[in-house]
Amino acid sequence: MNAMPPTNSPIVAAFIARTPGSAANYAAALRLFPGGVTHDSRYVRPHPLAIVRAAGACKWDVDGNEYVDYAGGHGALILGHAHPAVTARVAEQLARGTHYGANHALENRWAELIQELMPSAEMVRFTSSGTEATLMALRLARAATGRRKLLRLRGHFHGWHDHMAFGVTSHFDGTPTPGVLGALAQHVVLADPNDEAGLVALLDAEGADIAAAILEPTGSSYGQVPLRPEFVRRLRAETAARGIVLVFDEVVTGFRVSRGGAQEALGIRPDLTTLAKILSGGLPGGAVVGRRDLLELLDPERAAARGVEKIPHQGTYNANPLSAAAGIATLEIIRDTDAVARTHAYAARLRAALNDALEQEGVHWAVYGTHTGMHVFVNPKGLPIGPRSFDPLAMGYAELKIPRGNQTVTKLLLAMRTRGVDLAPWPGGPASAAHGEEDLERTVEAFRGAVRALREEGEIA
Numbered sequence: 001m002n003a004m005p006p007t008n009s010p011i012v013a014a015f016i017a018r019t020p021g022s023a024a025n026y027a028a029a030l031r032l033f034p035g036g037v038t039h040d041s042r043y044v045r046p047h048p049l050a051i052v053r054a055a056g057a058c059k060w061d062v063d064g065n066e067y068v069d070y071a072g073g074h075g076a077l078i079l080g081h082a083h084p085a086v087t088a089r090v091a092e093q094l095a096r097g098t099h100y101g102a103n104h105a106l107e108n109r110w111a112e113l114i115q116e117l118m119p120s121a122e123m124v125r126f127t128s129s130g131t132e133a134t135l136m137a138l139r140l141a142r143a144a145t146g147r148r149k150l151l152r153l154r155g156h157f158h159g160w161h162d163h164m165a166f167g168v169t170s171h172f173d174g175t176p177t178p179g180v181l182g183a184l185a186q187h188v189v190l191a192d193p194n195d196e197a198g199l200v201a202l203l204d205a206e207g208a209d210i211a212a213a214i215l216e217p218t219g220s221s222y223g224q225v226p227l228r229p230e231f232v233r234r235l236r237a238e239t240a241a242r243g244i245v246l247v248f249d250e251v252v253t254g255f256r257v258s259r260g261g262a263q264e265a266l267g268i269r270p271d272l273t274t275l276a277k278i279l280s281g282g283l284p285g286g287a288v289v290g291r292r293d294l295l296e297l298l299d300p301e302r303a304a305a306r307g308v309e310k311i312p313h314q315g316t317y318n319a320n321p322l323s324a325a326a327g328i329a330t331l332e333i334i335r336d337t338d339a340v341a342r343t344h345a346y347a348a349r350l351r352a353a354l355n356d357a358l359e360q361e362g363v364h365w366a367v368y369g370t371h372t373g374m375h376v377f378v379n380p381k382g383l384p385i386g387p388r389s390f391d392p393l394a395m396g397y398a399e400l401k402i403p404r405g406n407q408t409v410t411k412l413l414l415a416m417r418t419r420g421v422d423l424a425p426w427p428g429g430p431a432s433a434a435h436g437e438e439d440l441e442r443t444v445e446a447f448r449g450a451v452r453a454l455r456e457e458g459e460i461a
Helices: 010-018 020-030 084-096 105-117 130-145 196-209 229-242 261-266 292-298 300-305 321-336 339-361 407-418 437-456
Strands: 051-055 058-061 066-069 123-127 149-153 188-191 210-215 245-249 272-275 286-290 366-368 373-377 428-430
Touching: 010 020, 010 407, 010 437, 066 437, 084 321, 105 123, 105 286, 105 321, 123 130, 123 292, 130 210, 130 245, 130 272, 130 286, 130 292, 149 196, 188 196, 196 210, 196 229, 210 229, 229 245, 229 261, 245 261, 286 292, 292 300, 321 339, 339 366, 339 373, 339 437, 407 437
Parallel strands: 149 188, 149 210, 210 245, 245 272
Antiparallel strands: 051 058, 058 066, 123 286, 272 286, 366 373, 373 428
16 A cells, blocks of 8 residues: 655655646545546555646646656557557547447458567457456466466466456465455465476476466566566476466567567467557557467357357457557557667666666665666665666565555655656656657656655665
C-alpha cells in the first residue's frame, strides 16, 4: 500500500504546488473510482498526474507541465506517443468504421505480420488484452495435456485473472489473494527464478500433472529481476522432455527485445506466446500465438476431427479494426526501420549517464537493465554497492522487487515529476524510439536534482 508521504516534506510540497490541476482531478476521481485510479500502478500519493495530451517522447498535464515520459503507455509505445504514421492509419480506419462484428482484411494482414516477425507463430488468435491472452494460453495447455497444474515463477506478472493474482508482489508462498479460491491456488506451483536445482526438483515432484509453465522470458517487470538465459534454456529443455507446454509471456517483450521478441534474442522457441501492448500500437488488443496443434483446439472442425471438444472463445473486441490498423502500422515500422535498435541504444546511454550521476553524487544506488529497459535500484537496505559494480543477478526477487509504497521510491517519483520527468512506478521505465539527446539530458539533470533533494531530506545517507 502506498502510504501518504510526510506532508512536511519539501519534495511533496513542491510537487503539490506544481500540480494543483492534477490534485483537483484526483479529488473528483476519488468519488468515482476505487482509490481514485483505473490501474493499480497509477496510484501514488498525494495524487497522480492528470494528463491531457502526449506526443513523441513527452506528455503534458492539466497544469501545462511537460514531462519526458518513461511510462510509455505501460510499455505499449515503443514508437512514442501519437506517431504520425500510426495515427494516420487509425484515423483512416475510424472513418470506415470502428467495429464490423465480422471478419475483415485487416486482421489477416495483422496476423501475417506477426508470423513474419515471430516464426513460432504458426497460428494466431486475437484477444482484447494481455490478461485474456495468458488466460487463453493456459486453457489451451490444460485442454491439450489433460493436466491440472500450472508452473509460474515468483514475481512474474501475467495479468490479473485468478491463476495469476498471487505470487507477484505478495503471497509468494502461493496462498491466494482476496477473491481467489484456495482450491484454484493449490493448482499453481511457484518456483524461484534462476534456481535450476529447485526447478528440476519441483518438476520431478509435480511435473506429471503440470500442463504449462509460463514466464516473462527476460525476467519479471521487464527484467527488474533478470533471468539468466541458461535458466530459460533449462526450462525449455525440461518442459519439452516432460510434455509441458512452455508459454512465453511476451506482452512486454514482444517486438521490443528484438523484432521477433525475447524468443528471437534467446534463440528459444516456446510452444505458445502471449502478446499485447506493442502488438496493437498503443490501442487495446492481445493475441495468443504458437503451435498449430494447440491453437487448433479453438477450431470447430479440427477439434471434431481429433475427437475432442472445441474450446469456446468469444470477445467483442477481438481483432478490432482500429487496433488492427494501429498494430499493422507499428509492426511495419518495426520491421522496416531501425526503431528497435535506436531504442536499445538510447536506453544504454541513459543507464550509463544515470550511473555516472550516481557515482558523482556518491550515492550507493544503481541503474540497470537490458534492451530498452531502465530500472533504478534505491538500495533500501544500504548494501555496499556501486553503480558500476552492481550485479542484479546476484540478488533475489525479494531484494529487487521493492514493495509498493516505499517512501524513498515515492519521493523519487514525485521529485522527478516536479523536474519534468515521469518514471514508471517500479521505478524506471521503458525507453522509446522517440527519445533523443535532449530528453536524455533533461532526464539526467532531473535525476541529479532529485537525488540531491532526497539526500537533503535524509532519504539517502
